[in-house]
Amino acid sequence: xxxxxxxxxxxxxxxxxxxxxxxxxxxxxxxxxxxxxxxxxxxxxxxxxxxxxxxxxxxxxxxxxxxxxxxxxxxxxxxxxxxxxxxxxxxxxxxxxxxxxxxxxxxxxxxxxxxxxxxxxxxxxxxxxxxxxxxxxxxxxxxxxxxxxxxxxxxxxxxxxxxxxxxxxxxxxxxxx
Numbered sequence: 001x002x003x004x005x006x007x008x009x010x011x012x013x014x015x016x017x018x019x020x021x022x023x024x025x026x027x028x029x030x031x032x033x034x035x036x037x038x039x040x041x042x043x044x045x046x047x048x049x050x051x052x053x054x055x056x057x058x059x060x061x062x063x064x065x066x067x068x069x070x071x072x073x074x075x076x077x078x079x080x081x082x083x084x085x086x087x088x089x090x091x092x093x094x095x096x097x098x099x100x101x102x103x104x105x106x107x108x109x110x111x112x113x114x115x116x117x118x119x120x121x122x123x124x125x126x127x128x129x130x131x132x133x134x135x136x137x138x139x140x141x142x143x144x145x146x147x148x149x150x151x152x153x154x155x156x157x158x159x160x161x162x163x164x165x166x167x168x169x170x171x172x173x174x175x176x177x
Contacts (some may be wrong), residue, residue, distance in 0.1 A: 002148075004040065004044065004140065005105070005140060005143070007039065007145070007156060008033075008036050008041040008143075008144075009035040009036065009039055009040075010036075011035065011040065012029075012032045012033045012035070012036025012037075012041035014036075015030070015032035015035045015036055015038075016029055016032035017040070018032075019031070019032055020072055023062060030150065030151070031090055033147060033150070033151065034092050034098065034102075034150075034151035035092070035093065036100070036108060037089075037105075037144075037147050037148065038088075038089040038090075038092040039089075039149055041085045041088055041089035041092075041105075042085075042088070042089050043057065044057075044087065044119075045082045045083075045085035045086045045089065046082075047059065047062070047063060047082075048060060048063060048078050048081060048082025048083075048085070049079070049129075051083055057127060058076070058100040058126045058127030059127070060079075062125070062126050062127055063078045064078050065124050066115045066116070066118060066119040066124055066126070067115055068114050068115060068118040071114075072114075081108065081112060084104070084108050085105075085108070087101075087104075088101050088104055088105040088108065088148075089101075091104070092105075092151055092152075098151060098152055099152045099153070099154075100152070100153040101151075101152060102148045102149060102150075102152015103148075103152050105144075105148035105151075105152070105175065106145050106148040106149045106152070108127070109141055109144045109148060110145060111144045112141070113138070113141050115136065116132075116137040116138070116140075116141055117137065117138065119131060119137070119138045119151050120132060120133055120134035121134065134173070
């Protein structure tokens with residue numbers, strides 16, 4: 001039940017540890033969690049193309065079973081969401097594409113919420129494990145939406161007002177001089 005959250009949390013913690021060891025790319029929790037989300041997405045996307053369930057992850061057919069009946073072409077939908085997860089993961093790694101990737105992933109996670117609700121309500125097992133209960137699936141999906149938005153959100157400067165003349169640079173600006 002906690003497997004997907006661990007796929008986010010463990011790499012994020014590992015990246016943050018690298019940041020504390022001096023690797024600047026992972027100097028903040030935001031950067032570490034963003035890259036942790038990318039790692040999680042590579043693994044979850046792989047399940048979309050895995051023909052059968054394995055011990056480590058569900059397979060394509062498991063995910064097809066989660067697709068609600070109102071979604072046309074469920075097999076194609078599972079492949080498409082896998083491709084979108086991979087593109088999102090790649091987009092999170094580059095600063096230039098991170099805002100679009102974060103926003104796009106948040107939308108994707110919202111669109112995937114009905115499949116998670118359907119799987120929980122219909123008691124659909126995933127990867128041979130019992131169905132994850134609704135009380136866990138919905139908050140988990142909200143965490144992923146929030147992390148995607150946080151990852152893609154605007155970056156704040158380190159010093160307040162540093163873009164204003166005389167602010168954040170250590171110089172004092174006096175009126176009339």
